Amino acid sequence: MSEEAEELKFEVLERIEDAYRLPISIQIFLLLIAEMILFGILYGLYIALPEALIVFLLGTAIMYPIIIKVRNFLSELIAVVIYGCLMSSVGYYLFYKVHTGGLTKEFWMLVIFVLVFGVELFHHMYEKAKTLRTTSVYIVDIILTVIFFAASFMFLRTINVNMVWSALVSVAVALLYAYAIFPEKPY
């Protein structure tokens, strides 16, 4: 084997993505800095605690997968816990503080928002879910699409769109939703 080939062999990294990412210590440092800035902004703006908690969790949920590129059990567990905290607090806040009425158009709008936000945030936080093509993922996506269809239909009915148009538009937007959330190849 030529010297050039030997050099080539040496250069090939054992772990393919390492070479493209920041070292783990820098990733953690960046996340901590970002969290401190976020905390400072919320504190400086005198945002009340429940809202501040939700915004802090939202900021963390958005930044965590962008900055932390380690894929192991602990990093994924942290991501899932942040997701669980955020979704439960958002769900509670929206349906018990923002909207206090019955099954009105506002309620269905919030259901649509939670369905989109929940899935997209989950894909953002747990990258594997976006690309994994398993039966269980397909079943969950189908169930969510059906709920989305029902929420769209009910929303359109509450704003007095007739039955046929409500059904047609709901099918169209549900298909768009399905197209957006179904597993896809990352490349």
Add this chain to the structure above:
Amino acid sequence: MVSDMTDILIYIITAIGGAIAGILYYVFKKRRDPVLVNVLEYLTRYHLDERVFSIDKVAEGTQLPKEVVERAIVRLEKAGIVVKTKRGYELVDPLVFLTPRDYEKALRLTKGDNIIYGAYQMPYVTDIKYIALQIVLLIGAFIFVLATLFVPVVSDFVRTKTGVEPPVVFSLFVFAIAVILIDVIDNLEKFWIRERYSVVVGMYSGILYDMKVPDELSGRIPRGGIVRADVDMNWRHKIKNLFGETPIGDVKVWVRNREEPIVFRSMPYPRELFMVIRALQLGSLEWRKKYARELALWRGRVYPFVPSYRRRGRRGRR
């Protein structure tokens, strides 16, 4: 600060939500499957170059029951690690990121060559106009949410026009629609690049690539025609590589009797493509075996990809 019981409740619910999510993850997290690891190790060790194999052969090589091997192979087929062809099962090279349809097309067009790299150029991922469109949609919708919360004029306008109370509900709805639109645009972009930007490297056929949409890999750089190759990453690639999903970069290939290089824009894993092209030039592909197993395990989701950092300066100190 904590005004009433509902405020306390939100902290409790947040903690419970996090705990439930964590427990669910722990319970449903798939453990590393030793059978799959065994089968993958065997395949990457013995079938990276001699790719066609049968279930009987793997069962014999791994000393595992045939039914167990069959189940493992089916799982690997679903993950895109192996593909079933007329000749039997074939191991897909770990650096092939093509869809099964495009992989079969590449095999057909190269007359069954050993495809050692296959992916799509992703020129739009770092395109300013494409990024701007996404930012305008997402940030615009987010600003609308903030405006309905903090700007009375905007919230009054939304309330009057839509009759939604509180107006933030309407802006959250608009935000959701914007997010769906961004995702749909992203999916359409991926569909387009799969039709237009395939790049395939075959062990004997060299580099083949699409030149236009109805094309079937008509661009061709034969092995002997490669003069030089280089990886080029601009600042947008760098940012994407540090914080994005898939590492990308431009790969330039200089071809004999041609002054300007052929540029493959925003290729996934550009350094690996560069290595593949250099290896083709040098006729040395042995190094692939060194990390084929690792990559196959990761792509097959058999095991989480855990980077371990070895600082170069400390390697020899122990």
